Amino acid sequence: xxxxxxxKALYGPSITEVILGAILGFVVGVVGACVYLVFKPxxxxxxxxxxxxxxxxxxxxxxxxxxxxxxxxxxxxxFLAGASVQVVxxxxxxxxxxxxxxxxxxxxxxxGAPEPAKAPxxxxxxxxxxxxxxxxxxxxGLKCTLNWYGVMKxxxxxxxxxxxxxxxxxxxxxxxxxxxxxxLHLLPAVPGWLVNHLTDREKIPDDVRAAWAKLSxxxxxxxxxxxxxx
Numbered sequence: 001x002x003x004x005x006x007x008k009a010l011y012g013p014s015i016t017e018v019i020l021g022a023i024l025g026f027v028v029g030v031v032g033a034c035v036y037l038v039f040k041p042x043x044x045x046x047x048x049x050x051x052x053x054x055x056x057x058x059x060x061x062x063x064x065x066x067x068x069x070x071x072x073x074x075x076x077x078x079f080l081a082g083a084s085v086q087v088v089x090x091x092x093x094x095x096x097x098x099x100x101x102x103x104x105x106x107x108x109x110x111x112g113a114p115e116p117a118k119a120p121x122x123x124x125x126x127x128x129x130x131x132x133x134x135x136x137x138x139x140x141g142l143k144c145t146l147n148w149y150g151v152m153k154x155x156x157x158x159x160x161x162x163x164x165x166x167x168x169x170x171x172x173x174x175x176x177x178x179x180x181x182x183x184l185h186l187l188p189a190v191p192g193w194l195v196n197h198l199t200d201r202e203k204i205p206d207d208v209r210a211a212w213a214k215l216s217x218x219x220x221x222x223x224x225x226x227x228x229x230x
Contacts, residue, residue, distance in 0.1 A: 037180060037181045037182035037183075038146075038155060038179050038180040038181070038182045039153065039155065039180055040057075040180055040181040040182075041156075041180070041181070042057045042058065042059045042156045042158075042178070042180065042181055043056055043057070043058050043059065044058075044059050044061070044156075045058050045059070045060055046060070047060070048060065057178055057180075057181040059141060059156050059158055060132060060134075060139075061130045061132060061141055062089040062090075062092070062093055062130050062131045062132030062133070062139070062141075063088075063089050063090045063093070063132075064090055064093045064094070064130075065090045068088060068090035068091070069090040069091050069093065069094035071091060072087070072090075072091035072092075072094040072095055075087055075091060076095060079208075079211050079227060080207050080208070080211050082211065082214060082229055083229065084226070084227060084228045084229050085226075085227050086221070086224045086225070086226045086227070087224060087225050087227070088133075088223055088224050088225075089131050089132055089133050089223070089225075092131040092225065093130055093131055096128055096129040096130065096131060097128055099128060099129065099202050099203055099204065100202075100203040101125060101126060101127075101201055101202065101203060122147065122201070123146065123147055123148065124144055124145075124146065124147075124194070124197060124198060124201070125144065125145040125146075125147055125201070126142050126143075126144050126157075126198045126201050126202060127142045127143035127144065127145070128142060128143075129141070129142045129202065130142060133220060133223050133224070133225060134160075136162075136220050137160055137161060137162055137175070137220065138160070138161065138162070138163065138172070138220065138225065139158060139159070139160040140158070140159050140160075140172070140195075141156065141157065141158040141159075142156075142157055142158075142198070143155075143156060143157075144156070144157045144179075144198065155179060155180040156178075156180060157177070157178070157179055157194070157198065158177075158178050159172075159174040159176065159177040159178075159191070159195055160174065160175060160176045160177075161173045161174040161175040161176070162175070162220075163218045163220075168213070169212070169213055169215075170212070170215055170218045172195065172199070174191050174192065174195050177190075177191035177194060177195060179194065214229055215227055215228065215229060216228050216229055216230040
């Protein structure tokens with residue numbers, strides 16, 4: 001043991017120790033950068049500036065015009081009845097505003113007892129989704145509350161991608177995902193996990209899930225999402 005201490009004092013750390021130290025330093029740096037970017041606010045805009053600021057992440061929400069969204073309930077009924085429908089982002093956002101967050105835990109109330117009000121739990125608590133159709137893709141944005149041991153912080157999540165067939169159903173395949181200003185799509189496996197987690201937390205009615213499973217095709221045409229049933 002003494003010989004090793006003397007050797008280390010004379011010749012410094014071994015190659016293995018240097019490599020291990022470099023790897024640990026890199027990991028710590030990446031984690032620190034991700035945390036910083038997650039909590040770095042995004043800029044909400046109604047249209048992209050002609051000269052975007054360097055290093056700034058912008059969030060453009062989808063339209064929510066009352067005039068254009070009035071038909072969503074009629075199309076919703078047609079969709080549940082098994083008809084093909086074509087919806088614009090205003091109608092999608094009117095529907096998204098009706099969704100609730102899945103409760104976690106809490107147990108089952110006794111028969112006859114009123115169901116207690118339960119606050120959503122979990123590390124990622126999603127808010128109402130907002131949809132935007134742009135350049136043949138669909139953007140899903142929402143406010144997400146990070147709950148880390150009681151410390152609550154709101155951040156913006158925005159994912160842009162396409163809807164593709166996976167097995168017997170259609171799913172959203174994200175191409176870019178930002179948690180705050182952090183580009184999660186640059187990290188392997190993380191974007192898909194986060195999107196799936198937040199999607200599972202949204203309380204989508206069973207009749208909507210059943211109707212979605214019967215779709216024969218999903219396509220974006222112009223500024224509308226076309227849901228086709230054969």
